Amino acid sequence: MVDHHVIDTRDAYLTATAAIVGGTGPIGVDAERASGFTYSQRAYLIQIYRRGAGTFLFDPPAIGDFHELNDALAGEEWIFHAASQDLACLREVGLDPARIFDTELAARLLGLPRVGLGTVVEELLGIHLAKEHSAANWSTRPLPEAWLVYGALDVELLPDLRDRMVDMLAADQKTVIAGQEFAAVLTRESKPVSAEPWRRLSGVHSLRAQRNLAVARELWFARDRLAQDIDVSPGRLVPDASLVAAARTLPTTRQELADLREFSGRASRSELDRWWAAIQAGLASTELPSVRSNGDALPPPRAWADRNPDADLRFKAARAVLAEISDEFAIPLENLVTPDYVRRMAWTPPEPTDSESIGEALATLGARAWQIELTAQRIADAFVEVHQTINAPSEEGS
Template sequence: MEASRSTPARTSRHGPDSSDPPSTSTRTQPLTDPRQEPRLQTEPRGGVPDVTDTIAGYHRACEALASASGSLAADAERASGFRYGHEDWLIQFKREGAGIFLLDPVALTRAGVDWNQFNGAVGDATWILHDAMMDLPGFADLGLRPRRLFDTEMAARLLGLHRFGLAAVTEHYLGITLAKEHSAADWSYRPLPRDWRNYAALDVELLIELERLMRADLERHGKTGWAEEEFSHILAEGTSGVPRHEHPVPWLRISHITRLARDRRGLAVARALWTRRDELARSYDIAPTLLLSDASIIEAAERKPRNAREFRAVRSLNERVRIHTGGEQDKMFERYAPIQRAVKPSVWKTAIQEALALPPRDLPSMPAGGCANDAEANAPRAMRLWDRRPERRERLQRVRRVINQIAEDTRTPAEVIIKPQIIRNLCWTDDPAGRDVDAFLREQGARDWQVALIAASVSRAIL
């Protein structure tokens, strides 16, 4: 039975209204005894696999996966924080009857493999991923095309788990905690150490068991239809080839850029440094923050050094970026020291001088409303702006109370029932009472189950 047609027993009410609706938990019961300590799984049951980076090995992997059955557990690793791009440097798969495979997509692509052979090998199997939007774009870039999806993170959110990271979900359903120590590793490093391969293999080790248990839980709570709509939406979004959340003015994403909101000359310095940093990072294939930190950009923009002495006083512009974690990551970062040393401080000095020499008409300014880091927002998030329009604020509060009540009645987190920004956009319009709420929600990206669940109640609330 669809959850939209049923009303589970109600739980306690939410507290006072806040800037975003609070989460409501679906009180799913763990399938293991909560009094027992979770078991630590340190390695895959079938052992730690090697990395497949040859055409012959790839063919063997495809043959094994084709002869196996059931869903396909999948994951990918990137070199975020080390490399400029976001391409996959390792992809992991598991299927019952075939075991785990670790594939090197960069080496295999260079070797000329046909990724359609992989698509044919797994056919219409459901791909199980955790937080699929992180990995689907990379799979699509390679030419891998899942036909069906089960996202264990989205399932956990729909079921109202308080923690929905992979380790937390495996603890909840299986009583197993995974040994996870290399999440921030430089996955472009070769050869991959055994510990890293072990970490990568554990990411797919338990996904097949999780899918079975979570499907049963979704069915038990009447949310199977909701989940399937969400999975279809995620799959379409993740494989569309359209970049997610691409900011129309990327340099405005500098951390703490709002400190320069009223300083147009400072904004010009920040823009110049960001632009030069991005050009160099792209050409050297290195993470931009390993060349110059955002904090250094903000400091330079505030101080605006106009001569050699003032420039030298901004130490961060004259020193190589060093990352100190106290662990093995330090050695990974040191691999990029030659590139860092190749970028001389004079590069930043020139960029600053050019920005300081701009005529006033060419100076940038902060977007109205200060939403520098929210390219998607139409209605403001800051409640101080809503305070200036009390009728809109009251409307927003009424709708939020309705959403919170539905969240309680269906035992589903409010932010899963509807994206908070959609509700803000609706309530910020001049004449929401004259709107077709169903059509508005769909135009804003709401799924059918969400519209069916809330449209009528929201329509009454905005009158």
């Protein structure tokens, strides 16, 4: 068995950089984080493979900055599987590609039924790729050899997979579409930080009173501060369900909180003073949150028939024509047009409603040129047909 050595010194990293530069063709890249174990989303292993150079496994916390490698590969194509999952943690250490090929996104555009790396590799290359360590705690040191083998295989097959997909995209006349999608991944802005991140608590919607929500808010922030300080995933300290249970019950004493059976988790008792202080802060707060969160979120489509029946008809009509286009081009609906874009246009359609105004609305929301070309006219036609149906004179009035 090949011994997969982890590069964890600056000198070894610089030597590896020179070797990678000496290779040929696109570069397979992957990163492993410790999601669910640590608070941070930093990379704990970065894997790189290039033909003619080999496979390199880097320890980012030990190496620090990777700008030399980034500068040396600035003009090359980097191959990822689901690049959007890795770009943020790679950029943290100075790795920021200018051109990418995303095999997961390509699989979607090709209409493959399953797009996980293992299934795509098996279907297109005929190679079984085990994925048993994908949810491992990659902050572990030293990393087990079996994990390193897994990490290496994740990148060693990417160039062959990319070459196969290039031919398939060309055969399906989707090369331009893929290029626009890959470029969009690189330029996509991060989601803005929520003004009320505590509302992401699972089950918080069950709290109906402002005081209970205030306690949930203070508990969430107390847990988040502790998780950040010790770099542990918040849910591993006290689960969401426990915070919501305490917010619902509103214990009046520290002992009552300690006796609350639903309040569990490894830090539920060792940090009891912290949680009790948060509850007291919530009970005393004069800044009570609204029962409903603020923002521009639309109501769920299932409620549209009652709240905005015209929008409901437009949405259903648009979904029907988009489903037809999806089948015609073998592109999943969610990749054809972002579902939220369709909902927003159906709720408040542009005026006048024609292909040009629909196209402009889609572009403003963030749609790519190929998406607009395939869908704008059909959506406009669907909206116009709905409008004519709504405004058609009834037989009684004719």
